[in-house]
Amino acid sequence: MDENTKKRDGHFYRALFCSTFLISAFTVGGGFVIISLLKAKYVDEFGWLEDKETLDLAALAQSMPGVMAVNASILLGYRMAGILGALTALTATVLPPLITISLIAQAYEAFASSPIVRLALKGMQCGATALILNVAVDLVRKQWGQGVNLPLLILVATFVLNFFFDVNLMILVVVDGLVGFLFLRWAEAK
Amino acid sequence: MICLLLFWEFAKIGLVCVGGGYASMPLIEDAVVHTYHWLTLSEFIDIFTISQMTPGPIGINAATFAGMKVAGLPGSIAATLGFVTPSFILCLTVARFFFRYGNIGAIQGVLNGLRPAVVALICAAGLSFVALSLFDSETFPASCAAMREAFDPKSALILALALTAARRKINVIHILLASGVLGVALGMM
Structure with a gap:
């Protein structure tokens, strides 16, 4: 186990x-x-x-x-x-x-x-x-x-794109994952 | 023999259907209706209708229905087992990997992006459901007049009561059952 x-x-x-x-x-x-x-x-x-x-x-x-x-x-x-x-x-x-x-x-x-x-x-x-x-x-x-931060922006953007613009779920999931990954890289590099 | 075939065919469907729900419909249709003639197209559309009405994922419903038609209860069990077996193996493999390496930086970064995305998708699903419950349509009606026309006050009442109950942390299953009973009671009035 x-x-x-x-x-x-x-x-x-x-x-x-x-x-x-x-x-x-x-x-x-x-x-x-x-x-x-x-x-x-x-x-x-x-x-x-x-x-x-x-x-x-x-x-x-x-x-x-x-x-x-x-x-x-x-x-x-x-x-x-x-x-x-x-x-x-x-x-x-x-x-x-x-x-x-x-x-x-x-x-x-x-x-x-x-x-x-x-x-x-x-x-x-x-x-x-x-x-x-x-x-x-x-x-x-x-x-x-938690205030205005990247996760909140991702939340709002994903919601708007999915609900109002019918953007494909898989695309959203991939892009959001990528944004999270790149942001962490960028934060570590600073 | 037929049960093995059902198991195998639905295992293949379970393995390749990505994106869930409606995305998997054409795949299932292709195998069940066109390749093996287990169901007619109109029976397949019936499954689709039943799946809209009843609890349970459409893939499982189709597997069960087709299995039942072809080989009775053993058939429905074989088809359903086949359908979920790839998920089971894949999920356990990924979960193992995930719990072991999930705390490394790169994966945490990706998850930081995915967590709010899931919240957003839950919100979007919630709003679509509001439209479905109150206006009986997949999207909100475009105008106020159309909204007034399609508005279902009984459903709105059930929704409001259920929401109040949910805020008070009443048992989820009791809320669902009570909503069903209320739906029948209000509808009969």
């Missing part, structure tokens, strides 16, 4: 599995939504990880092949409890859609045309929106609290 990952007890694995399973089961929306909810659970509620690590691993998950939510659960699980943690988080992330879609595949028409299902999913979408906003506000406020 890596020295960076800690030994955990059965209670931890149960909590990790259950919370990840439920988040995966009830979160409508893509990778960054899941990341926000996992952060709310792992960091804010259980204190298993820090903000910074979560953001680092989210960036890593985004840059790897495959589905971001799956990558994120593997990376965060590994960080918290090694390979067993990664396996636990991965299983908990994959099982809910596997079960849901297997069931829906049997009765797609009934599912898609049910007004109750549609209303419940719409409601959960609003809930997920509130949760991601909450995480976003917390993170921006923390960054803001």
